[in-house]
Amino acid sequence: MQPDQTPAAADTDAQTENAAGTRADETSSENGAETTTPEPVTSGRQARPWLLALLLAALIALLAYRPDWRADAATWARTTAMQTFNISPRDVYAARLRIAGLADSALGERWRSAAARAGEDPGRFSTRYATRGRFEPDTIEAHVFQTALERGERFQVRLLRDAPACTDCRSALYADIQRRDADSDDPNAWATVRMLGTDGEVVNFVAERDGDYRVVLQPELAAAVGYQLAMARGGSLSFPVTGAATRDIGSGFGAPRDGGARKHHGVDIFAARGTPVTAVADGRVRTGTGGIGGKHVWLSSGMLGIGGARYYYAHLDAFNVESGDSVSTGDVLGYVGNTGNARTTPPHLHFGIYTSFGPVDPAPFLRPAPDLPES
Numbered sequence: 499m500q501p502d503q504t505p506a507a508a509d510t511d512a513q514t515e516n517a518a519g520t521r522a523d524e525t526s527s528e529n530g531a532e533t534t535t536p537e538p539v540t541s542g543r544q545a546r547p548w549l550l551a552l553l554l555a556a557l558i559a560l561l562a563y564r565p566d567w568r569a570d571a572a573t574w575a576r577t578t579a580m581q582t583f584n585i586s587p588r589d590v591y592a593a594r595l596r597i598a599g600l601a602d603s604a605l606g607e608r609w610r611s612a613a614a615r616a617g618e619d620p621g622r623f624s625t626r627y628a629t630r631g632r633f634e635p636d637t638i639e640a641h642v643f644q645t646a647l648e649r650g651e652r653f654q655v656r657l658l659r660d661a662p663a664c665t666d667c668r669s670a671l672y673a674d675i676q677r678r679d680a681d682s683d684d685p686n687a688w689a690t691v692r693m694l695g696t697d698g699e700v701v702n703f704v705a706e707r708d709g710d711y712r713v714v715l716q717p718e719l720a721a722a723v724g725y726q727l728a729m730a731r732g733g734s735l736s737f738p739v740t741g742a743a744t745r746d747i748g749s750g751f752g753a754p755r756d757g758g759a760r761k762h763h764g765v766d767i768f769a770a771r772g773t774p775v776t777a778v779a780d781g782r783v784r785t786g787t788g789g790i791g792g793k794h795v796w797l798s799s800g801m802l803g804i805g806g807a808r809y810y811y812a813h814l815d816a817f818n819v820e821s822g823d824s825v826s827t828g829d830v831l832g833y834v835g836n837t838g839n840a841r842t843t844p845p846h847l848h849f850g851i852y853t854s855f856g857p858v859d860p861a862p863f864l865r866p867a868p869d870l871p872e873s
């Protein structure tokens with residue numbers, strides 16, 4: 499908290515001026531360097547190709563010398579390819595089959611269609627699921643586990659590949675989370691949204707869209723691989739009212755307001771006057787009074803990958819923060835009340851989530867956190 503901070507508007511203006519001033523200074527010093535000191539730049543240009551060649555040679559030597567570094571570099575390259583071009587390791591392996599002339603063989607065709615075949619009758623689950631499985635070298639198949647997620651739900655996955663008998667004979671197990679949009683006409687329009695490691699680390703994935711989601715596991719051709727898999731889904735935010743839970747949400751998102759003239763752009767969480775309301779994410783706050791929200795707080799955060807969400811807390815009885823304060827998840831922002839147009843209703847927190855595309859339903863965000871089962 500920064501209790502002695504100047505009012506928000508003045509604070510913001512000061513920052514803008516500073517930023518502009520700094521930028522102008524940097525530009526002029528850059529120009530100055532280029533025009534007034536040409537000699538060091540020229541000699542630098544002559545030296546640079548040699549230096550680069552040396553560094554590159556050293557890097558190649560190191561990668562040849564250290565197999566573990568080479569593996570890291572390969573992992574990094576694969577991850578980068580996946581993130582930049584949306585190519586998964588499974589796609590890379592499929593491409594290798596094509597290059598080897600195997601893709602159109604009966605084996606290759608069976609390998610490529612394995613996920614689609616398994617996807618026709620996937621293992622389905624609702625909130626949590628754990629299983630152990632195994633792929634045998636004489637079968638060509640994928641294992642698929644499917645669920646439906648709403649925007650704002652958190653999906654947790656932990657995948658552990660069974661320890662292989664020897665490290666050199668280790669063959670790859672490809673695993674990823676795929677999504678099919680809720681309004682998709684094509685039942686096979688699955689797209690990879692996250693790769694999964696096989697080292698037993700918990701992966702957290704927050705759904706940015708409603709849709710069907712599935713975990714697809716598939717080993718290389720002729721591989722013998724066992725695995726342990728655990729999955730759970732739940733909310734992605736901590737509950738904004740201390741001691742309250744989903745059952746205390748009295749009025750949901752989209753309910754009619756003012757005789758249908760507008761819609762409810764949040765949820766109402768009922769609690770006793772004076773109950774603390776807390777930050778659902780790290781960020782900066784701005785307070786306000788008056789209007790239909792009465793005493794309210796805006797919390798801005800870069801989290802959730804939805805273009806920086808803003809959280810709206812309305813009808814507060816009192817504040818515990820001031821505009822411009824930086825807060826951490828769980829910090830008390832204020833206290834439940836019925837200020838603004840809630841004057842005639844029992845005390846409650848009106849809680850809203852706004853993305854750059856407008857308000858979204860907070861309910862899936864506020865469900866109980868995922869509870870990952872032991873696998």
Ligand SMILES: [Zn+2]
Pocket residue numbers: 749762764765766847848849
């Ligand atoms: Zn409300």
